[in-house]
Structure formats: structure tokens, C-alpha cells
Amino acid sequence: MARRRVTMADVARSAGVSQTTASFVLSGRTDKRISTAASERVREAARMLGYRPNVTARSLRTKSTQTIGLVSDTITTTPYAGDLIRGALEAARAREHLLVITETGGDRAAESGLVNGLLDRQADAVIYATMYTRYVTLPQELYGRRVVLLNCLAPGFDAPSVIPDEIEAGRAAARLLLTAGHTGGIWAIGGHQAVPATPDGIFAGNERMRGLQEALRAGRAGLEGVIECEWGAEDGYREVRGLLEDGHTPRALVCATDRVSFGAYQALAEAGLSVPDEVSVVSFDDQDFAAWLHPALSTLALPHYELGRLAVELILDQERLDATVHRVPMPPRVRGSIGPPPD
Amino acid sequence: MARRRVTMADVARSAGVSQTTASFVLSGRTDKRISTAASERVREAARMLGYRPNVTARSLRTKSTQTIGLVSDTITTTPYAGDLIRGALEAARAREHLLVITETGGDRAAESGLVNGLLDRQADAVIYATMYTRYVTLPQELYGRRVVLLNCLAPGFDAPSVIPDEIEAGRAAARLLLTAGHTGGIWAIGGHQAVPATPDGIFAGNERMRGLQEALRAGRAGLEGVIECEWGAEDGYREVRGLLEDGHTPRALVCATDRVSFGAYQALAEAGLSVPDEVSVVSFDDQDFAAWLHPALSTLALPHYELGRLAVELILDQERLDATVHRVPMPPRVRGSIGPPPD
């Protein structure tokens, strides 16, 4: 067991050629012509001996490790972002690269250490990712490197960003409601997330609300009210319950996240209100449970897989490494939570 | 920008010592004594020049890359396993190792390729992980290597396994019910998952049921029935609804997963049954939404973080690399879904 790994020298010796020749045929290069006979012998020997290249040694010479680092704040941990990792992993694999994933846990100090760890291991490029869309300032170490920003923006830093198209998603939510006939009694739960911790709202909130209001206005409709709150299930429950207790009769709820919708469903159910007969609900994210709710929730999906895939494509494509912001569409998942308004 | 990386030779030259000396002080070794003066000069030079070691080059010599590979079927993708990755990532970081995560997507052919990719990059060890606990047969490439099995068992393969303690979790679920006073009308929804695809049940199901029945019996209680089905939300809904329609009056439900519980709650609500006043519910997993349900769900938590952490600890500890099965406790999250039986 665990016998010495076979090296290229072993293969060359066994095939009766020089190591140079072996190197050329094994790396499949054609600029230096090798006789088919020798070529065959080398390949045969490699197979017989179970030769596997030592990528570490190779990259010491070539300066290329075929490795992409992904450093994120807390993406791996968030329940719905697994698809982002998967998209990136599959794209990397398709291009014969290895994706090395690290996570800072939101700790700014850990960040430099992790980035250095990646760089010390000669990562060719790094994807800098955040859990939710926001502005960031990159660690020093990344300046002058091949970088792609995933789910974040760093104005002034010359690298492409990949983010979900929240504005268009806001418009799409509005259109879903308009198409069903809604023109009034529409409330936005969660809004811009303009709460004490984030008084100016958060990126996704601001963009979604912008698209939502724009498209509503274009359809000669409007929002009856906006409730600013955090975006958790408890918040949705509390706020919708409060809304109802205040004597309002909403016809449609635009919830900031599926979690908010989850809480909203509970408040609605407690009040004996039926979705979608009495109140329609449209949401954003498309977490797993959105499909399990009764009725299943209509929502605009965060395109995690595509986000991860595109980031890798960009980073591998020299031509596309300019400071463009790539907005990835958020596909609508139309299920059962939207109906015509009650008459 | 992007100027040439500074090497150890640069540091040595700048400090006016040989490269050997530089190597010794920079790698912090003490077996060869270096004058404090020289030592200081080297450290100073390294700092001035912004020296960073080239780990690739180092490992070419030392044969150790300080890298652990994690190859999983589809763990990164599953919504509740982020903590597993985080536990492993943090433990690796604490021991100054890099964790490289890859995922096969369940594709057996991709597996060899990925493992080879890891090995070609000289990973020191690999953690082989699966999404749910099951028996596996490892790819050839892993034989004779330093391996830890995460969430899976490979009888005959000489490596430790780390799995959740499902048997004890089953017992704990029983005890929760017994303590509340339940002795009858207890149904297990999901059971062993003895469905057409897995006629003999799955590992977690079998172990949980074993612990559950054992502890119930010890408490002079028993199961009124076991419903074998898949473990999704729809399944929970369908089966509990069916149970009720068949005229049964369950007092307590032991649901195989939180997803099953999710569906069970819906069926119970539709039937106008109150949790926990009329029916108690206890579950396994502790997904996010378990805490959001009304009432919040009492469940035995899958110890993802600890699973990931322990796997890394084991793999870094030569002494503990024997074929032991490490069972990690599943902590009870006692919330509001268990009450005394109605009289």
C-alpha cells in the first residue's frame, strides 16, 4: 500500500525515452513533433504504471495552478446558497480548474489571512463573494489580482461584479399582481429594510422597491403602504398581524423574502384570511419551503446557481475582466399564492 | 502593480545571510541555532519586502501541503449542511490547514476525477462525506490514504467514521414524550423510510426507530403505528391527512424529519387539531424553519457543525486514525410542540 508515487521520470525510463519526450506527449503538446511510436510507448507506460502528474511540481514551473479561490463572508453557511457553490464548482470542473472555498465568517481580520492562504498557494484568481448584495471594500492583498465580485459591488475596483437583477425582479412582482387584476390594497412587507441597523435600506430592498413602484405606476396602480422591518419569519408574522389588527384590509402582500412570507401566511391564517382568495402574496428568494406552503408561494428566485457559474466563467475569460456589473435575471416561480382581488 | 513576488532568496540577500539561515528563521525552527542578530535582520527584511512563502514550492520539498480535501456527494447543496462545512473550515483554519471542498453531485464517475484532482495537488488527507448517513464503498484511489468518513460507513475500510448518534436521538425523542405523560396514541411518521426505493429502510431511520422503540418499551409505552414513507413535506402532509381521514386519533407524532413535521402541521391545522394541546409533535433535524413554526417545533438537532469539526480533528490526529465509529450526540431543541396528552 501507499507505495511511492510514480513520477514522470519513471514513465520515461519505462518507455525508453527522455523525460522531455514524456513531458511533451503527456501534456499533449504538438508544437514539438514526437513520433507516433514513441508517443504510444509513453502513453502505454503511463497507463501501466498508473502515472498521475504532480500538479504542485508542475505549477512551480508554470506559475499556473489551475486553481480558483472563493472567499466568502458566510455564504457556505446560508441555507439557500448551496446552489451558488454548486454552480461555481461545476463551472470550474468543466474548465478543469479546482475551486477552493473558504469562509471568513464575516470576520474582517480573518479575511486577510484567508486571502493570503489562497495566494500563498498560488491561486490563479479569486472570487470574492458575499451572502447578500452589498458594497464592499476589498482587502489590500487583492489589488492587482485577477478578481471577480460575486453578489457585491466595489466601486473603483477594476473587476466585474455578478449580482441578481433585483430591479427587474421588482418589476416582475408588480406585473404578476397587475396581471391578476390588482390595482389597490397592495402592501410591501419588509420594504427597503430601512431599520435602525440599516437606515438607508439595503441594496436588494432599494432595487426591488424601485422596480416594484416603477412598474406599479406604469400599470396605474400603487402601493397602499410600505412596512419597513427586518426580513425574518418572525418579522413577517408580527408586521402582518399588526397590519390586520390596525384594521387594514390588504388585498395583496409583496413580501421581501420567503421568510417574511412564511410569517405572513401564519398571521393571515390566524386571522382566518385565505390565500389567495382574500389576499394574494408574492415574494422573493425561492427557498425550499416556498413550494411546501399551502398554497405554494409565488416568488422571484434568487439565481444562485447561475450567479456561481457566471462568476467562474468570467474569471476564466481574460476578455471579460473589465468593471462591468452583470445582472442575472431572477426567474419567476409562479405557484398558487396569487389570485384576482376579491370583489 | 503585480510586481514579481519576493522570494526567500531576496530576503536572504537583503538581510545579508544565506538562504538557509533565512529558511530557518522564517520557518521558526530552533534545532539549528541562529544568532538573534541575524534572526532579527531576516525577520525585518521579510517584513520590509512583504515576503510571503510560496507554499507550492515548499510542499514540493516537504511532501506536505497542509491541505485537506473534502469530497462529498451533494453536501454543499443541501440546505441544512452549511454548518458542517463551517465546522470543518474553522477546525482546519485553527490548525493552519486549508480545506478544499469538492462535490460530485452524486455522480460516481465524477468522483474518481475529483479525488484524483485532490491527490494530484498533493492533498495530505481526504474527508469523504455524504449528505445522509449510509454505507459507501470508497473509490480505489483512496485506498492506503489518510481518510476520514463523514456521515457514512465503509465496513472493511480502515478509517474512522463520524456520524450522528441516531439511536440515542430516537431514545431522546421517546423520553420527551414519556416525560410529558404520553403512553399511547403515538405514531411514527416516516418510520424507517422502508419505501420501494429503499425497502430495508435507511440507516438513520433504522437507528432512530430502534432507539425510539427501545425507550418507549422501557417506559411501558409503545407505538400505535408506523407509517413508512419518504421524508419530504408533501409526504408528511399526505400521510397525516390520510391517518386522520382513516378515523385515527393520534396523541403524538414522531416525525422522521422537520420537513415531515412541516407537512404534518398543515394536515393537523386543516383538521382543526391544535399542537400541542391535542397532538404533540417531536421531530429530527432542526432546520431553520423548525423555530419559525407555530408552535415552534421540538426536535433533535443534526450536529452538523460538530460533525465537520470532529472529522477534521480526527484526520489531523495520527493517533486516532483507526476504524472507530464516532457517534456525535444530537442535542434536543425543546420548544413548544410537546404537551401533555389530552384527557
Add this chain to the structure above:
DNA sequence: CTGAAAGCGCTAACAT
């Protein structure tokens, strides 16, 4: 068409 030899950045015997 093929081989000899140098060297990537670092560590480790072996001198001194």
C-alpha cells in the same frame, strides 16, 4: 524528431 541541462522556490543533509 529527440535529449541534456537548467531552473521554478524552497528545505535539509552535510560541511565548516
Add this chain to the structure above:
DNA sequence: ATGTTAGCGCTTTCAG
């Protein structure tokens, strides 16, 4: 206490 030298496994001029 420090320096010389060889070499990890591979790629790549440069000669033949």
C-alpha cells in the same frame, strides 16, 4: 552559528 550543495517533479530553452 552559518553556508554549500543537492534535489523535490516538472517544463522548457537550446543543441543535436
